Amino acid sequence: MTMLKRLVAGTALGLIVASGAQAREMRVSSFEPPQGFYSAQILQAWIDEVNPKLSEGNAFKLYPGSMLGAPPAQAELVKAGVADVALVVPTYTPGLFPMSGVVEVPGIARTSAQGTAVLNALADEGFLAAEYADYKIIALFTTPGYRLLMKGNGASAPDDLKGLKLRTPSPFGTRLLEMMGASGVSIPAPQVYENLERGVVSGAVWVFDAYKTFRLDEVAPTVTTTRITASPMAILMNKASYEALSEDDRAVIDAMAGRGAAEWVAGVVDAADAALEQGFRDGGKVTFIDQEGEAAEAWAAALSSASELWVADQADPAAARAVLDRATAVASEATTN
Incomplete structure (x- = not known):
């Protein structure tokens, strides 16, 4: 806090309701x-x-x-x-x-x-x-960047997602999954646990606060740490x-x-996010598939055309291109600062 x-420190404000303002x-x-x-x-x-x-x-x-x-x-x-x-x-x-959806483009919001x-x-x-x-x-x-929360052995590479159905965060999230051969399924947050348990989907593209809130570690105990979208x-x-x-x-x-x-x-x-990840790592019940070096590069390559796809999907591609260019520049500055 x-x-x-x-x-708000240093802000001296009155407590009298001005005329006409109803409490x-x-x-x-x-x-x-x-x-x-x-x-x-x-x-x-x-x-x-x-x-x-x-x-x-x-x-x-x-x-x-x-x-x-x-x-x-x-x-x-x-x-x-x-x-x-x-x-x-x-x-x-x-x-x-x-x-606002530009932050869904991989790499803009890790x-x-x-x-x-x-x-x-x-x-x-x-x-x-x-x-x-x-x-x-x-x-x-x-x-934060969404990870892959998976049933079974999880996914070590993009090809491991081929043919699978995964809970998607958005329509563009579905487009990203399709680039890797998977299908996106839109499921309301409270129903994700049930759909994972029943095998309707094999995983979810999501964050650790949801992983904890909805107890998904019980039904999807494998986490691939690549950050696909946000x-x-x-x-x-x-x-x-x-x-x-x-x-x-x-x-x-x-x-x-x-x-x-x-x-x-x-x-x-x-x-x-960092504390929750560490807690799951320390708990020993969740398997983490960390993605670094060549493994991380494989995911980046699989999603390399995502930015162009996002621009093409917008009603005003020229405006979207300007937004993407500015977002990419700010994201780069935020990474180095």
Whole structure:
């Protein structure tokens, strides 16, 4: 929490509601269960920092476990005002946030810090203005790179995936799997365990926080550490809800939003990812197939045309090319810094 507290340190804010601003509870929607990583360590942590600084009567409250709507509905819930704030996965709603999906291209977001640097640079430079025009952005960030969580002996090389069905994170994730001869199956997060247990899929392309939250180590005990893709993530707020707050309360939100908030989230995400991986390694029940040197190069070669595929898939290839070029440059800078 140290970095998060620094975001608001030194900000002197009043606690009087301005004329016309009505105090109320503001709903924060999460599709994860209350104990899920993003529910507990990101959204609730953010709420716990913001609420004490708001005017009396104004407070955010977490509504976890898809209480307000299914995972793909989160962006619309915020836009419609059903939720005041929500955790949104932009790739769950194809077409709404097309340029944010650039971080799905292999190599753009190996860590959350790297992907978060990319998304915030794109936002600051206007590349994402159209897709977030209806929202107050609290934070844009990414997952760490997705690994392969597999049943049986797992996959040591891309050819090992041929003919297999895997849980895919997105339509573009499916395209990546198809490049390696596998098929992508879209499965809601809470149902992945059951589908792995029944053999409907042989694995999942996912991250360690989901691996723990949904106990997937019990049914997919082999992890291939190549980082195939990543997902963009966003915490978005309803514009009308934000604008209805007093000037002082909007200042509280502003101090807890934007690049600083995103970098805090990325730090929490990457630290948790590393700790969870180490915990699974130390536990001895999960087999890791580490990919380095020539092994890593084989995966890179299998996915070498992914960036061109992503550009070709976009409605405006010229705009997508500009976004990809900038994202690649920022990702390179983030790797060396």
